[in-house]
Amino acid sequence: MFNAKWKLAALAAVLLAGGGSVISVYGGGASDAPGTAVMAAGAAADAQSNGNSGADGGSDGGIALTPAKPDRQDELSFFRSNGYTKPEAAVQPPVPAAKIEAGYEPIGQNGKMALYMNKKTFAIQLQDLASGYVWSSVPSAKDFQAEELNEDWKNAMQSPFIIDFFAEDAFRTTSNYRSLQGKAASMKAIDNGMEVTYELPAIQSKLTVRVALDKDGLVVRLLNDSIQEKGPSRIASVQMYPFLGSVRGGSVPGYLFIPDGSGALIRFTDNHSQFDEPYVGQIYANDIAVTGFDGMGSTVRYPVFGIVHGVNKNALVGMVEDGKMNAEIVAYPSGVNTNFYWISTRFQIRSAYFQPTSKAMGGINMYTKNKTEGDKQVRYHLLSGSKADYVGMAQEYKGYLEQNGMLPEASGSSANAGGDIPMRLDLLGSEMAPGILKRGVVKMTSFAEAQAILEDLKKAGIRNIQAGIQGWGKSGITGAQPAAPGYEKAIGGKQGLKTLLEYTKREGIGLYLNTDYTNLISGAPRVEPRADAVRMVNNRLIEYRYVGRYVSDLYKDLKGYMLSPATAQKLAAKDFSNFRKDGLDQAALNSTGFFLYSDYNKKHKLNRTKSAELYGSIGEEAAKQSLKLNISVPNDYMLKHASAYFDMPLTSAQFMYTTDTVPFVPIVMHGVMPYYAGYGNNNPDPELDMLRAIEYGANPAFLVTHEPSWKLQNTPSGFLYTTQYQDWAPEIKKQYAKANEVLKQVQQASIAGRSVPALGIVKVSYDNGVSVWVNYTSSDYKAGGVTVKARSAAAVTGGEQP
Template sequence: MSTNKKRMVWVAAGVVAAFGLYQFAYGATVEPQATLGQSKIVLNKKEGAFPYRSNNYTMPEQASGAIAARTIPADYKRIGESNGLELYMASKSLAIMVKNKATGYVWSSMPADADLANANLNDEWQTAIKSPILLEYYTADEMLSNGSYLSLGGKVDKVEPIEQGMRINIEFAAIKAGLSLEVKLDGDSLTVKIPQSSMWEKGAEKLASIQPYPFIGAVHKADIPGYIFIPDRSGALIRFSKAHIQFDEPYVAKIYGTDYSSDSMDSATGRTSVPVFGVVHGTQQNGVLGIVEDGRYNAKIVAYPSGLSTDFYWVSPKFEIRYGYFQPTSKSMGGYNTFSKELLKTDRQVRYEFLGGQDADYIGMAKTYRSYLQNKGELTKEKKDKSKADIPLQLRLLGGETEASTFGAQVVPMTTFAQSKTIVDQLMKDGITNMKTVLDGWNKGGWNGKRPAEFPVESKLGGASGLKAFQKYLASKDIPLYLTNNYSIAFENSDLLNFRSDAVRALNNEINEFPYFGWGSDSFFDDIMARNINPGKALKLAKDDTESMKKLGVDGMALDWTGTVLNSDYNKKHPFTREQSANTYRELAENFKKSVKELAMYQANDYMWKYADTIFGVDNGSSQYMYETDTVPFMQTVMHGYIDYFANPSNSSSSPREDTLRMIDYGQYPSYLLTYEPYWKLRDTPSIDLLTTQYTDLEQPLTEMYKAMNQALRKVQDATIEAREVPDYGISAVTYSNGVKIVVNYTSNDYRYNGVNVKAKSFVIIGGE
């Protein structure tokens, strides 16, 4: 195809995509403003009810009777008591029970005898479920094996009382290893701890992982109504059900994502930004939230649905002690499997918070975790009255991008700084005055020309003087400007690093290296390799950049990847554990907070929230694994009213209509990725997958979407989410702390909610001033 014909095809595709985006998002009808905050947007009505029964949505709660509390057997002795809880332990099995005084409900670490008798369990799982600890270990021939307290000849060496609990010294005779298990009440929480100093090994076998009391809250089939909560992206539920398909694998997710220095590539999991999990026994009756504290940087959340290995639903943290890896011995991929000889030096602790009544659901869990972070100083509320202003829009502008050419890579200017001003001017004329303007590809070489982005500023965009002028203009409009950078990966053409010393190394001492553009359509980019940057070097690079930003007068930084991706570094000259990496990134963020007015991050893990004014690209969906029954806004409930959080760009959405309603449902602010130049100019760049970016194509749908979302969310910007009800399939009602309730109707039919009509594909606002 000739260049001219190819260009015509891309232009035509852009026009069709832009028109389709508008029509699909907003249909053809716009009504006058209705009462009670009724949206003026009426969307298409051709869908059936089936999509809203899928695990992409939240299911209505089914009414259930009161859940009967278990009786505490006589052989359980009380070992701790607080204002709200009583803690009991069985001396022989070491099983524990916790009584919630407020509700009278009893939680147990072991299923009831009747459930065990009715369960379809082989001998291995019989001993596992009756054990207080599950283990993985490496055998003498370096093979990974598993066992439990009972199967490995567990015995108690010593029992000693501690404040509000008990410390038990345990020996696993079969593998000549041992540890101490500390179980106690800490106020109205239960803590289970394994001190690092208590772990010992005297044989050839070496500990690999441990799960203490993994069956707390376990449920046989659907004998108790309720669900497991897992922190999959925005949040997901696994409801207890008697009828379900046969599952092949459990949910296993590394907290804070895969560690590419320690974990195998095939163990990569979805987004898990918070170290929590939970169980509900009867919605809004009884719940427990688990918070992984010490050891969370090297732990996983594991959840088993009924029918997979056992008839029980159960969820637990899995603390890693050692990692296995492949050690190559030749360039032809010869080598052998082995494991790290040094164990990870950290205590391991999980905290359990017990919930009752209205707080015993996933919203109550999110509120509990929100309070937990507040008390630790990791989540602070801005002292601003934002609910009197319009909601913010993330205006993400792509400046320069790199393009393959006969003479090597060159920069394609997609949005100069002068053109950026034109876009901002036009959006302000359209009534959008509250923007967070983010510049991607501001640097020499453009967006994907250099990683990390390097000063000086790209001359084809206007250079330093052009950027200064744009910054000054935005400041006059009270609009913050963010420069995007990534201090986690570097391309091999970077002048800022010495890869032998500055790149992260895996357990086998190989540099973490991967093809960054392997998916591209142009072979010019296929062999460009990226490497993870040592956290110490990343900190130095970021400090250097703060000085350059001060000279330019730029008042904001947007961190891409650096608040999200978390790796260890096994470089012997400057090693970093995963926890040390996280603390170094916290220091990096703190330094920026001292130097710039605004610090934003993309998809940040919760250890970075303390430093974030804004979080971009927050997931508003789950992974929709087969065993997941619901998607829920756990993350959004924790953050709302504390941190401004934004969705991914709406012009990259495959279903903008649904996503607009979901953003309203989840209290999430909108985002658009725009260019001044037509998007077909990206056809020979790594950003070829971007479609419909030219602002003139998107101005109308962007403005209409923003106005609808501003109408919905304007009054609740400072408020916290306090409750969420799903009265029917495809309907949600979110209650905020200031009394405002937002009811969203995803379906194709009008819905009557407490006497208020909610039109199809629309929303209403009830209450508020």
């Protein structure tokens, strides 16, 4: 993403195969170099080769590869890295049988599953009535015997919840129901389940948890109002039934799914490294109004996770519902503290923060006094057979979003089925420039020059273009944020936009203005930091140096703040009305909602739930104005307002303990709305990255300027090194033609399946009967009647679906 989101990322750093007929092919040409997968900005990117859990790439069920090149094995090792997906074993190991243990009583049944509880330990078991498979919240006696655990871990694994609490000195301690001498204060049957009030004498606290079945799955709910704390300790977080589905080492074949980037897997194995830390994904990012930018970790935009016990055999998918505004997804790989793999939701009740007491930054550690808002709830659905893998999880999650009205009712695509795919082309209009007495503006692309660029692309046969203007406001893209009303004269002013808009409407090109309601820059005419910027829990403004350390020191005085969601909603409503008056029918949000934060300003105090509602109202305001809203990496609560999805994640952070990267988010979104890859001219290996985009079904996107990039050298956008259209025009036309030839066959279809027949070879099947094959390797690949050239992709009709 350009500019605002890039700066926020920088800020966070500071702070089986069937035959068929080939109908279209993208040929990238043979290459000996395997290329480099793009890492998520600011994320940990230590790629680890964890060995192949399936085929070795030499052959698979009679599918032959062309003779290996001398460096073939080195290349195949590259595709064993966690930046790609490994093939599944041709023969899956058996899944150990599980049964309903003695002492468990039935407490619910919904036709799909049966729920049992041990009313002495409050452990639960969940049985899939279709397959008979049993999921347990406590590891088996065999696993306990095999594992050398200290008393705390033994207690934790047998407890209905893990709990963190703050002592009087604000020191945070992790414990559990059993270690805290827990007992049931009350227990009562509810519809298809049980409600238990737990008493924790060691910290003089109580809390109530409901566990029950509804028509679709298992629901576990913590009643927020039930939390009572009579002693000096205060509850910090709760994880309910955290060991549901846990696996000891490689005793069960399968994996954990974590919602990192596009999606990632942690396969179960006995052969693994020792790891220092678990995966902790904060849903909607850290609340910077509490934590600041220090210690920013992984961000979860779609609160879903899963466990597979035998690929295409048994799976459990969890979806965080109530309380997700203040929750994390935590996954422990085997090798962190114990040899168990486990994953759960950690609901935050209170958070720690630092309270300065002097200008020299002395201070004390504290924690928020009030509990986070609302009940906390996680839902579990069971999957079996061919649906029991990450693809089935994505399809289940997509159905969940649809059922709950969280997806747009109809696709926002401007393309017809079978027509050309859309291309996103953003043009940078103007940027702030240095000056002796005051700063000026550097013109990079006028409205007239933007039209000339679009005309050139149309002549090249690119008919479906979605064009955006960055830096259209007065003083350029950085000069005034949020952008002030009006259009920069240096690029043609209001009349220039009018002329461009007339052209785009005549030619059927979509035109939008890129805007943002997250950053507030000191000196912006529409807002004032003390009134409109977010205040932290310690009453300080969230202030940071807006320009990154690698950009010119000429702007080191440029201070950035986070715009209050309340102000953001008011400004957006006004701007959207003006956009419509000016003839526009689209807009784009660059980073609004990228971080979800509270606001402790006493005049308009907001918690994260209210902030999310205000961001949602921005989408509702766009709908009132009949304005299509293109959103960059929208959080789940913004999806229903999006006409298009910008900057689709095409990789994971590749943490050392992950074994595979998978396209979970694209599987959810394909066929719902058009989505686009990040800017292609930012990629280190355009050929490889285009293949990745094709595999993930992402449309191409580019950021260009009329003027040469060197003119940005002494501006806040000095990090943009290669944008001149004249340099990029041939490559843009080439990449678009190749992507379009394949993706136009499937652009409005949904992803029905995905398989990896061999290392570096992927087959993605769509519900319209077309499959997209991608060959990342430097050797041609043959499967039945299908041949996919080295470093290329092909769309194939018919044949066996994965």
